[in-house]
Amino acid sequence: MVTLDDFCYRPRHATQPSGRLNFHYSLPGMVAIFGGNGSGKSTLAQLLAGWYPDFLPGEISGKGQLLGQPIGLNSLVEQSQTIQLVQQAPALQLSGCTFSVEEEVAFGPENLCLSEHAILQRVDEALTLTDCQGLRHRHPATLSGGESQRVVIASALAMQPRVLLLDEAFSRLTPQATRRLLTVLAAWAQQRQALIVLFERNPQPVIDYCQAAWQLKAGELTPLC
Numbered sequence: 001m002v003t004l005d006d007f008c009y010r011p012r013h014a015t016q017p018s019g020r021l022n023f024h025y026s027l028p029g030m031v032a033i034f035g036g037n038g039s040g041k042s043t044l045a046q047l048l049a050g051w052y053p054d055f056l057p058g059e060i061s062g063k064g065q066l067l068g069q070p071i072g073l074n075s076l077v078e079q080s081q082t083i084q085l086v087q088q089a090p091a092l093q094l095s096g097c098t099f100s101v102e103e104e105v106a107f108g109p110e111n112l113c114l115s116e117h118a119i120l121q122r123v124d125e126a127l128t129l130t131d132c133q134g135l136r137h138r139h140p141a142t143l144s145g146g147e148s149q150r151v152v153i154a155s156a157l158a159m160q161p162r163v164l165l166l167d168e169a170f171s172r173l174t175p176q177a178t179r180r181l182l183t184v185l186a187a188w189a190q191q192r193q194a195l196i197v198l199f200e201r202n203p204q205p206v207i208d209y210c211q212a213a214w215q216l217k218a219g220e221l222t223p224l225c
């Protein structure tokens with residue numbers, strides 16, 4: 001599903017040399033990429049999500065493909081049906097134009113021209129997976145940090161993506177809620193034959209739920225397990 005062969009992204013105003021990344025993964029399930037502050041995790045997640053070149057100006061070289069499509073070929077909107085990215089600041093990812101959590105989670109599927117029944121099914125499933133059924137009728141602006149983080153993940157799941165990129169997406173959750181969600185997400189990926197890539201600073205507790213992991217350091221991806 002993901003192929004990076006000597007893949008290099010050089011931001012337009014880069015002051016330091018960019019590394020060449022090698023990464024291959026074709027199985028469904030959950031994997032992780034770990035890296036310290038400033039190691040380039042978010043940039044890599046954004047590249048995979050389709051931010052280049054519109055939102056990540058610069059140059060790419062080498063081979064970079066996701067689901068058989070070269071990085072940079074399709075726009076963010078075109079990719080949103082198959083690839084979803086959740087970042088660490090939920091407030092930035094809420095649409096800001098809905099009045100309930102239910103409407104917020106339905107926002108993406110409503111843009112896919114699905115029947116009302118199919119949209120409601122997706123919303124129900126996503127709210128259950130993320131333990132958000134109790135928040136269904138709350139206004140998104142009234143949610144706590146952890147609640148909004150779960151709602152943003154629910155919104156991504158409701159798109160039923162083939163690749164789900166989670167960039168420090170559990171940062172506001174308790175260890176208990178993180179473990180519960182990791183268990184649910186690992187099962188969801190297997191059931192849907194989807195790939196979840198977690199981008200995290202610390203291996204624990206994430207690594208216990210992943211079938212493979214890499215370390216991103218000094219512009220290189222090294223297999224950890």
Ligand SMILES: Nc1ncnc2c1ncn2[C@@H]1O[C@H](COP(=O)(O)OP(=O)(O)OP(=O)(O)O)[C@@H](O)[C@H]1O
Pocket residue numbers: 008009010011014015016017018019035036037038039040041042043044201
């Ligand atoms: N390939 C690259 N070449 C040069 N600079 C890069 C490259 N990728 C990322 N950077 C720069 O490095 C900095 C850190 O990148 P990024 O935010 O992706 O790291 P991060 O691992 O997510 O950091 P944090 O954990 O602190 O959020 C940014 O200023 C970014 O523009």
